[in-house]
Amino acid sequence: MKLRFGYVSNALALYEASPARTMTFASWSKLSKEEQEAKLHTITERNLSSTLRALHYNIAHEIELYRMSSSIVPLATHPEAKWEYIHPFKDLFAEIGKLVKKHGLRVSFHPNQFTLFTSPKQHVTENAIGDLDYHVTMLEAMGLDNRAIANIHIGGAYGDKKATLKRFYVNFDTIPDQIRSHVTLENDDKTYTAKETLEACERTGVPFIFDYHHHMANPGDGLPEDFLLRVHETWKSRGQQPKFHLSSPKSEKAYRSHADYVDSEFALPFINMLKEYGEDADIMIEAKKKDLAALKLVEDLSAVRGVKRLTGGSIQWK
Template identity: 60%
Template sequence: MILRFGYVSRALSLWEASPSRTLTFTQWKKLDHESRKEKLYLATEKNLKSTLRALYYNIAHGIDVYRMSSSLVPLATHPEARWDYLTPFGHLFKEIGDVVRQFGLRVSFHPNQFTVFTSDKPHITENAISDMTYHYDMLEAMGLHKEGNINIHVGGVYGDKALAVSRFDENIVKLDETIRRQITLENDDKTYTALETLDICERHGFPIVFDYHHHWANPGQEEVEDLLPRIYDSWEGFHDRPKFHLSSPKSEKEYRSHAEDVDLTFALPFIKDLVAFGRDADIMIEAKSKDQATLKFVEELASLRHFRRLDGGMIEV
């Protein structure tokens, strides 16, 4: 079986390569029309070019799995500052998509924690729809709208989990069907367990992105090995193998926070469960050291018996 590993957003090994340069609304309001345009254009161009730099870095280091920054376009969804970012930067979006397809990479987005569909406040759902549309529009500009996933959490509980889930069921269908086809749902570390998230996924036909660290912090009653058949089944009919998230706790006290690297001892039970199941998987490393943590973890894993490193971010078991 093949395990591919990737990382989130920024390649720390590259100099000045943040894909998340921003312009706050407060800063934007202080500027005149031309200065606003100049600042927005400059930040967006740098973010897109940094994304390209990260992709080429990944290709050079054999890393096939990559999550793009959700902050590529500053103020893209702010109701007072929305602007046409697709027309002036269409060539860069297209170049990103061309590179992804040419080298067989797997990319995704993960909107922030405020993009939820469980709220009873209509404006929060409207904002979530706007944010999901923004992510989809970028994938479409890249030509990746049928393959790139947009991963979200179920959302909050608001004192009544059953009612919140029913609101999710009601609100998520307000999202355009073409966007819903690209959704994956992830279990979280406080509220919705993997089993609860799986139930929702199966009801809506969404694949689940299983987060091992979150499951460790918020496990429910199920063991990983018992969940894997349903996790893999949720990906049936989709073009990609299942994706998982992997990180380890920062400390005993801050056990929900991500550490700089992934502790092999912490991660090994999860890896062994995947190996016992015996099917290929993509694993997103969510460590603070990003690309460096990913390459380090793959190197450590490859030092174990039965694990052979095929590339920078790829292991054969």
């Protein structure tokens, strides 16, 4: 079984390379029209350049999974500040896509917690579609197909989970097909369990990303015996091996919070579950130390008997 590991957004080993610089609407509002345009262009160009730096770093360190920042373009979806952010940077977007395709990288976005389809308010659903459209528009500008994803959670329960799930399916069906083809769903740490989210993925036809830390915080009544088989089935339409999320608790008291690094002892039961199933998988590390945490976990796991480190970011588990 081959496991590949990746990280989220900011390569901490690089100097001043955040791809998520932004500005508030309040700050933007105080500027003249010319200053607004100049500021938005400066920040976006720097974020795209930092994304490119991270990709080159990943290639050098053989890290094949990478989640790009959702904050690349500041105020992209704000109703009063929407602006044309693709054409001025089409060459940078294209360069990112060229690198991704040339080196076979697996990239993704993870829109924020407000991008959900459970709300009874129509404008929330419309805003969620708008936010997904922003992410997919960037992926298309990079020339990437639906193997590049935008991953979201189901959302809240609004006091009645059964009724809310019915509303979720109705709202989810309003997502345009081209956008929906990039969407995946992930279980969360408070409301929708892995079993419930898997069932939602099977019903909607989108892939399921299993977050082990979230599952440990919100296990519900546990996992079905054929869980991993069903997870793999949800990815077949995309022609990809499954992707998982992994982090470990900051502390017993702050169990849902992510630690700086991933505790290999916490991770091993999950890794062993994958090993028992026996298929290759990709694992996104969601630790505070990002790239440093991913590389450290690969190093830690490679010290386990029967594990061979294949590259900077991958291992073979015999």
